[in-house]
Amino acid sequence: MHKYVLKRFAMLIPVLIGVTFIVFFILALTPGDPVTIILGDNATAENIAKLTEELGLDDPLLVRYGRYMLNLLKGDLGKSYSNQLSVADQILERFPNTFILAVAAILVALIIGIPVGIISAKKQYTWLDNTFMVLALVGVSMPVFWLGLVLVIVFSLNLRWLPSQGMGQGFMGILKSLVLPAVSLGAGSAAMVARMTRSSMLEVIRQDYIDTARAKGVKESTITIRHMLKNALIPIITVVGLQFGQLLGGAVLTETVFSWPGLGRFMVEAIKKKDTPSVLGSVIFLSVAFSIVNLLIDILYAYVDPRIKSQYKVQSALGRRRGE
Amino acid sequence: MAELLEVRDLFIRYETVDGVVEAVNGISLKLDKGSTLGLVGETGAGKTTLAKGIMRLVPNPPGKITKGEIIFNGKDILKLSEADMRKVRGKEISMIFQDPMTSLNPVMTVGEQIAEVISIHEKVSSKGAMEKAKEMLEMVGIPAERAEEYPHQFSGGMKQRVIIAIALACNPSLLIADEPTTALDVTIQAQVLDMMKKLKDKLNTSMILITHDLGVVTQTCDYVAIMYAGEIVEYGSLRDVFKNPQHPYTNGLFGSIPSLAEDVDRLKPIKGLMPDPTNLPKGCKFNPRCEYAEEICRCQSPETTEVKGIHVVKCFKAQGLV
Amino acid sequence: MEKVQKKEKTLFQESWRRFKQNRLAMVGLGFLGLLTMISITTTIIDVVTDNRVYDTYVISQNLVMRLKGPSAEHIFGLDEFGRDIFLRMLWGTRYSLFLGAIGILASTIVGGTLGAIAGFYGNAIDNIVMRFMDILLAIPSILLAIAIVAALGPGLVNILIAIAISYIPTFARVVRAKVMSIKDQEFIEAARAVGASDARIIFKYIIPNSLAPIIVQATLGVAGAILSIAGLSFLGLGIQPPMPEWGAMLSNARTYIRDAWHITVIPGLGIMLTILSLNLVGDGLRDALDPRLKN
Numbered sequence: 001m002h003k004y005v006l007k008r009f010a011m012l013i014p015v016l017i018g019v020t021f022i023v024f025f026i027l028a029l030t031p032g033d034p035v036t037i038i039l040g041d042n043a044t045a046e047n048i049a050k051l052t053e054e055l056g057l058d059d060p061l062l063v064r065y066g067r068y069m070l071n072l073l074k075g076d077l078g079k080s081y082s083n084q085l086s087v088a089d090q091i092l093e094r095f096p097n098t099f100i101l102a103v104a105a106i107l108v109a110l111i112i113g114i115p116v117g118i119i120s121a122k123k124q125y126t127w128l129d130n131t132f133m134v135l136a137l138v139g140v141s142m143p144v145f146w147l148g149l150v151l152v153i154v155f156s157l158n159l160r161w162l163p164s165q166g167m168g169q170g171f172m173g174i175l176k177s178l179v180l181p182a183v184s185l186g187a188g189s190a191a192m193v194a195r196m197t198r199s200s201m202l203e204v205i206r207q208d209y210i211d212t213a214r215a216k217g218v219k220e221s222t223i224t225i226r227h228m229l230k231n232a233l234i235p236i237i238t239v240v241g242l243q244f245g246q247l248l249g250g251a252v253l254t255e256t257v258f259s260w261p262g263l264g265r266f267m268v269e270a271i272k273k274k275d276t277p278s279v280l281g282s283v284i285f286l287s288v289a290f291s292i293v294n295l296l297i298d299i300l301y302a303y304v305d306p307r308i309k310s311q312y313k314v315q316s317a318l319g320r321r322r323g324e
Numbered sequence: 325m326a327e328l329l330e331v332r333d334l335f336i337r338y339e340t341v342d343g344v345v346e347a348v349n350g351i352s353l354k355l356d357k358g359s360t361l362g363l364v365g366e367t368g369a370g371k372t373t374l375a376k377g378i379m380r381l382v383p384n385p386p387g388k389i390t391k392g393e394i395i396f397n398g399k400d401i402l403k404l405s406e407a408d409m410r411k412v413r414g415k416e417i418s419m420i421f422q423d424p425m426t427s428l429n430p431v432m433t434v435g436e437q438i439a440e441v442i443s444i445h446e447k448v449s450s451k452g453a454m455e456k457a458k459e460m461l462e463m464v465g466i467p468a469e470r471a472e473e474y475p476h477q478f479s480g481g482m483k484q485r486v487i488i489a490i491a492l493a494c495n496p497s498l499l500i501a502d503e504p505t506t507a508l509d510v511t512i513q514a515q516v517l518d519m520m521k522k523l524k525d526k527l528n529t530s531m532i533l534i535t536h537d538l539g540v541v542t543q544t545c546d547y548v549a550i551m552y553a554g555e556i557v558e559y560g561s562l563r564d565v566f567k568n569p570q571h572p573y574t575n576g577l578f579g580s581i582p583s584l585a586e587d588v589d590r591l592k593p594i595k596g597l598m599p600d601p602t603n604l605p606k607g608c609k610f611n612p613r614c615e616y617a618e619e620i621c622r623c624q625s626p627e628t629t630e631v632k633g634i635h636v637v638k639c640f641k642a643q644g645l646v
Numbered sequence: 647m648e649k650v651q652k653k654e655k656t657l658f659q660e661s662w663r664r665f666k667q668n669r670l671a672m673v674g675l676g677f678l679g680l681l682t683m684i685s686i687t688t689t690i691i692d693v694v695t696d697n698r699v700y701d702t703y704v705i706s707q708n709l710v711m712r713l714k715g716p717s718a719e720h721i722f723g724l725d726e727f728g729r730d731i732f733l734r735m736l737w738g739t740r741y742s743l744f745l746g747a748i749g750i751l752a753s754t755i756v757g758g759t760l761g762a763i764a765g766f767y768g769n770a771i772d773n774i775v776m777r778f779m780d781i782l783l784a785i786p787s788i789l790l791a792i793a794i795v796a797a798l799g800p801g802l803v804n805i806l807i808a809i810a811i812s813y814i815p816t817f818a819r820v821v822r823a824k825v826m827s828i829k830d831q832e833f834i835e836a837a838r839a840v841g842a843s844d845a846r847i848i849f850k851y852i853i854p855n856s857l858a859p860i861i862v863q864a865t866l867g868v869a870g871a872i873l874s875i876a877g878l879s880f881l882g883l884g885i886q887p888p889m890p891e892w893g894a895m896l897s898n899a900r901t902y903i904r905d906a907w908h909i910t911v912i913p914g915l916g917i918m919l920t921i922l923s924l925n926l927v928g929d930g931l932r933d934a935l936d937p938r939l940k941n
Contacts, residue, residue, distance in 0.1 A: 018781035029797040137929075141921035143873055145880050146914030149899060153907050208426040214381055215421075216441040216490065217413035230431045249788025253877050257900065268881050271796040283793050287785045306431060306474045 008298055012291055019287045020072070024065050027280050034081050034276060072284075078277035082270070087281040091263060095285065097167060098262035101185065101254065102247050104178050108186030109193050109243065114236070116190075117197020118224065121205060132194065139191030144250045148184035148257035155180060165259045177258075185254045189243040196239040200232040207231070233304050241297040248286050328497060328530050329355040329378070334392030336370075336377045336554075339385070343602030347373040349554035349609075351392075352628070355547075357497070360524070360531040362545030362562075364538065364577070368598045370554040371534045372422070375500045378532075379419050380409050397497070415445040418491035419500040423507045424484035428475035434461070434486045435471025438493055445494045460489040464519060481512035488520060495527055502534045517544060538581060542566070547634075550574050553599055553609040556628075560635030570631050570642040572614045608640065616641045664934040671930025674923035681920060685740035703733045705888050715908050723908040726898055731908065735916055738890035742920060745802070746871040749809035754864050756810070757817030762848060762856075764818065765825030776822070779815040787812040791874055795883045805884050809871045820863050824856040858935040865928035869921045876917050892917050 035051045052058055056067060071078065077087040116136070120129040156164035168177035204210070205228060213227045252264030259265070263282055270278035336348035347370045355361050363371050376382045378394055380401065393400045401412060413419075421427050429437060438457035443450060458468035464485040475483060484504060491499055504520070505513040521544055524531055533545060541548055541562070548565040550558040550573065558571040569575050576594035596613035599605055607624055611617040620640055628638045637643075665671060692700050707727040716723040722731035764775035782790065794808035828834065829852065837847055876893025878884030885891035887898075892913040899910040 015777075015780050015784050018777070019784050022781060023785070023793055026793050026797050031799065137925055138918070138922060141869070141918050141925050143876055143880075143893070143914060143917050143921075145877060145893075146896065146910075146917065149896065149903065149910045149914065153903060153910065157904055208421055208423055209429045211381065211421055212427045212487070212490070213429065213440075215379055215413055215419040217410040217415060217444050218440065219410065226432070227429055231429065245786040246788075249786045249792075252788065252792065253880065256881060267792070268883070271792070271883060276796075279793065279796050283785065283789050286789055290786055291784050304431070307476050 004302065005299060008295055012295060016288060016291060017069075020069065020284055021065065023280060023283050023287075024068060025061070027276050028061055028064070030274065030276055032274050034274070068280075077281040077284075080270070080278050081275040082273040082278075087277045090266065090278065091281055091285050094261060094263045094266050095289075097260060098248075098251050098255070098264055099289075100174075100178065101181055101251055101260060101262060102244070104182035105186035105189060105247050105251075106240065106244065108182050109189035110240070112186075112190040113193025114197050116194040117236075118201055118229065120194065120198040121201035122224065124202065129198075133198070136191040136194045139187050140195070142188060144185060144188060145253040145257050147187055148181065148254055151180045151184050152257070167261055181254050181258045181260055184257070185247060185250050188250070189240075189247060192239060192243055193236065197232065197236050200235045201228055204228045204232045230304070234301065237297055237300055237304065241294050244293050245290050248290055327354055328357045328397065329353075330393075330395040331374075331378070332393045332395070334374070334377060334394065335390045336373050336382060336387060337390055338387045340602075345601045346604055347387075347554055347601060348377060349604075351551075351554070351556055353549055353556060353559065355498070355530055355532065357530055358528050359546040360533060360544055361547045361549060362541040363532055363534045363549050363551055364536065364541055365551035366536055366598055368601065369551040370601075371551055372502055373554075374551070375419060375502050375532065375534055378500060379413060379417060380404075381413075381419070411445070414441045414491075414496070415494045416496050417498045417500065418494075418496040420484075420487050420491045420502065420504055422503045424480055424487055425507065427487055428483055430475055433472050433474055434466075434478070438471075438486070438490050441490055441493050456493065457489075460493050461486070463492075463523065464489045481508055481516060484508060484512075484516055485519065488516075488523070492523055492527060492529065496529060498530045498532070499524070500532045500534070503536070504533070505540065506535070506537070513540075520544070538577065550577070553604055554601070555609060555638065557610065557639065558637045560631070560633075564632070564635035568631070568635070570635075570637040571610075571639045572616055572641065573610050576613075608638075610639075620645060661931075661934045665930050668930040668933065671926050671934075674926030674930070677919065677923040678927065681739050681743055681923075684736055685743050688737045689740060700737065703730060705729070715906065722912050723906070725895065725909050726902050726906070731895075731912055734890035734895065735892065735913060738892050738895065738913075738916075741802075741885055741889065741891040742872045742875060742893075742917070745806055745809070745875055746868045749806050749871050749875075750813060750864055750867045752806070752810040753813035753867065754817050754860060757814035758821045758860060760814070761818035761821030761823075762825050762852065765822035766829055766844070766848060766852065768826075772822075775818070779818050782812075782815045788874060788877065791878060792881075792883065795878060800883050800886055802885065805875055805878060808878070809874055812874070813867055813871065816867065817860070817863065820859050821856055824859055825852055828852055828855050862928055862932045862935065865924055865931055869924035869928065872917065872921060872924070 034057065035048050035055070056064060059067075068078070075088060077091065079085065080087055080090065116132050120132045123129050152164045155162045162180050163177045164180070166177060168174045210223065210227055213223050218227070248264075251262060252268060254260065255262045255265040256268060263286065267279055267282040270276075270282065331351055331353050334348055334351045335346075338345040338347060349370075351374060353361070363374070365371050373382065373387075377389055378396075378401075380389075382389065389402060392402070394402050396412070396417065401409065404412070428434070432440075435454055435457050438460050439450070439453040442448065442453040442456050446453070446456075448456065454471070458471050461468050461471055466482060466485055466489075470478075475486070478486065488504075501520070505516050508516060517540065520531075523529070531544075533540070535541060545562055547561055548559070549556045550565070550571060552573050558565060558569065558574045565574065566578075569578060573594070576592075579592045580594060582588070582591060594613055599609060599612070605612050606622065608614070608617070608621045608626055611621040614621065618640070624640075626638050626640045626643065628636050629643050630636050631642065707729065720730045720732060722735065725731050725734065760775050760779075764772040785793075790812045791805075791808040794811060795804055798804040798807065834847060834851060837851060842850075875884055875891070876896075879891045879893035880897045882897055885894050887894055895913040896910060899906075899913075903910055
């Protein structure tokens with residue numbers, strides 16, 4: 001088991017290095033001279049030349065990349081062009097907020113999506129199933145930022161139940177301000193999870209071992225959980241893993257709508273200010289987070305499905321995403 | 325001999341978008357304690373539906389038991405509440421299904437799956453249930469240490485043994501086995517049948533064995549019922565039916581088995597196909613395929629009449645009317 | 647023996663027949679057809695009137711009337727610059743629809759080719775291509791699009807490039823999986839045995855048999871692409887005002903959200919209905935092309 005984990009981890013490293021290279025390369029194409037951005041319009045030619053040399057911006061691309069990677073290993077992601085603060089510090093300050101938002105959204109997705117999917121599957125073809133699936137389809141089709149705005153209109157402006165901006169203070173304050181962003185971010189995922197749960201459960205429901213369980217006299221509720229759901233989990237877990245990537249992207253939008261002080265909003269503002277190191281650092285950080293989540297999901301597979309555990313099969317989330 | 329099970333005039337149908345499937349059409353049968361009934365018929369005859377009907381496991385929707393009674397140990401189990409029926413399943417009547425490869429839950433250990441049926445019906449601790457489960461494993465010839473393994477770690481024949489262990493764990497009076505050896509190799513088949521016979525004798529379990537293999541019937545059954553299009557067309561003791569078959573279908577079945585003794589140029593199949601259960605023929609359901617069919621066979625459905633003692637048949641020709 | 651009578655139908659006809667039975671999918675298809683008509687019509691109008699209609703009604707501002715809600719004269723109301731939202735939405739249709747479609751088309755061609763090559767040749771080539779795809783897949787696709795737009799700057803073409811690139815891994819893997827499942831089948835062996843070249847095999851046998859999942863994925867991909875375009879424009883990174891792209895129309899909505907809910911709700915509703923139609927059609931295609939997958 002531990003061999004499996006280490007192996008997966010080792011496979012991750014070259015991929016992440018590739019990520020840093022590609023993103024670095026893409027962002028290096030950004031037009032505009034960073035030096036002028038930092039120093040402003042009143043910079044003298046002398047200062048420009050000095051800073052350029054200091055930042056090493058005249059060096060060839062590969063050299064700059066190498067330098068960036070060396071610094072990255074030391075935990076130094078450079079300094080913002082806009083405010084000269086450490087990029088790494090700014091990221092670490094804001095990432096927990098994005099993380100809270102993402103976790104809350106996943107919880108929304110699971111708490112709503114899985115029960116809905118189970119009920120739909122057990123009551124296939126009834127009006128309940130049809131209604132749920134139509135709602136799920138609508139949920140999957142809604143732009144995240146639009147849902148956020150609509151929720152603000154209804155719950156903040158009209159009903160005045162929940163705040164519309166920012167992150168609150170104290171436990172209850174944070175919780176209250178988390179509701180709308182988490183729901184708007186999680187709704188699409190909830191719909192996706194519901195659909196996946198339903199289709200996975202339907203596959204399991206027609207399996208012979210369910211007949212065996214019924215012939216034993218097992219209660220229906222026990223059958224649903226211990227026999228059906230446990231077997232249906234694998235595709236559901238896969239979907240949740242994929243959803244996490246969507247969520248990280250969606251967080252960017254949600255944080256903008258709700259002025260949530262997270263990494264996504266930071267990144268968007270950095271782009272507008274042409275603060276490339278911040279953008280670079282953010283994208284890399286989020287990609288690493290995404291990859292770690294996928295690794296954890298792989299480990300989770302092995303616990304849920306004994307066939308995988310006993311064979312050390314290296315069928316990974318990546319493999320599933322690739323369609324293997 | 326005490327009568328364990330009596331099915332009276334049972335009708336089961338499935339209401340689907342493609343039409344109404346008349347799966348079981350007026351079946352009546354009796355089973356004594358300790359004996360084995362072989363239920364023989366081709367695929368599509370309604371054998372599995374009948375078995376599921378006795379267990380009240382016919383999926384509803386779209387299945388419905390529209391008429392009839394099933395008297396088990398003196399009670400009509402069709403009238404039981406679902407909660408009471410659950411107490412019967414696994415404890416008084418057990419069923420094993422056709423394909424052992426897919427009949428076990430892949431994410432539970434075999435020990436847990438056997439212990440589950442014990443925990444439901446008997447007042448034991450979970451430890452006690454697992455102990456009993458291990459005993460059952462030994463009884464079917466699997467080492468008790470393997471209780472912690474998962475189904476995918478066993479071969480087909482061993483999976484079937486586990487399934488039998490689950491079915492017999494609570495010592496049911498009736499075991500319904502739906503083609504228990506069809507999916508297995510011939511050599512394994514013999515082993516499993518043998519084991520089933522021993523256990524059956526040891527625990528005095530009555531059995532309904534569903535099969536399309538006449539060889540299996542001769543090995544294990546005391547009584548035989550021949551099923552066609554949801555009806556029992558002939559019934560009797562093993563000897564009765566094999567020595568003195570009355571129904572043209574029964575004769576057809578025996579005649580289509582290749583003989584070891586004779587050299588033949590062509591096999592003798594029964595001409596035609598099983599009728600479409602959503603569109604059964606009028607009159608005797610076998611008439612389109614029967615070489616003796618006459619006008620009366622096409623218009624009326626024959627009654628079940630006695631041939632000799634308990635040997636009965638449902639056929640105008642056998643009754644001498646054709 | 648009974649003779650089994652059946653009318654010969656091509657896969658296309660069979661699938662279309664099944665698709666037609668799916669009422670919701672047909673509604674979706676109808677709606678998409680309507681949007682396509684609108685896109686084409688507005689473009690023609692622009693060309694014929696030399697952008698006069700566009701400038702007058704869609705772009706120019708009329709600050710006297712700003713933020714008025716829906717009325718008989720302006721069924722969707724006016725936006726923060728006094729422009730008729732209904733007309734803006736009509737003219738905005740083409741950005742979502744065409745950009746989404748073209749972006750995905752590009753992605754399908756590039757990604758599909760890469761996937762086909764990787765799946766067909768296997769071994770080293772497969773490894774290299776899929777490692778590269780792994781790297782792209784490790785970056786959440788919206789972030790990848792954002793990074794590309796950050797580098798290249800906002801605007802029509804750059805968004806197209808960003809979307810196209812971020813969907814390449816999806817198509818590569820779909821095509822690769824299908825190709826790998828087909829190439830070992832016997833009819834391919836038979837073709838080889840009579841001397842067909844690799845290219846011929848790929849184009850004549852493998853690709854036609856892979857079309858079904860590609861079409862389904864492409865339809866759903868356009869839906870995702872439209873969401874991404876709208877999202878990027880909403881953030882201010884995509885299509886720039888005053889162009890009436892629906893997502894861009896929402897980016898200012900936050901400021902006026904208290905007074906004018908119609909600026910927020912209506913363009914978003916348009917996006918949602920478009921995506922919904924695409925999803926319905928995509929699901930319908932999936933069911934029609936391979937009914938075995940249906941539950």
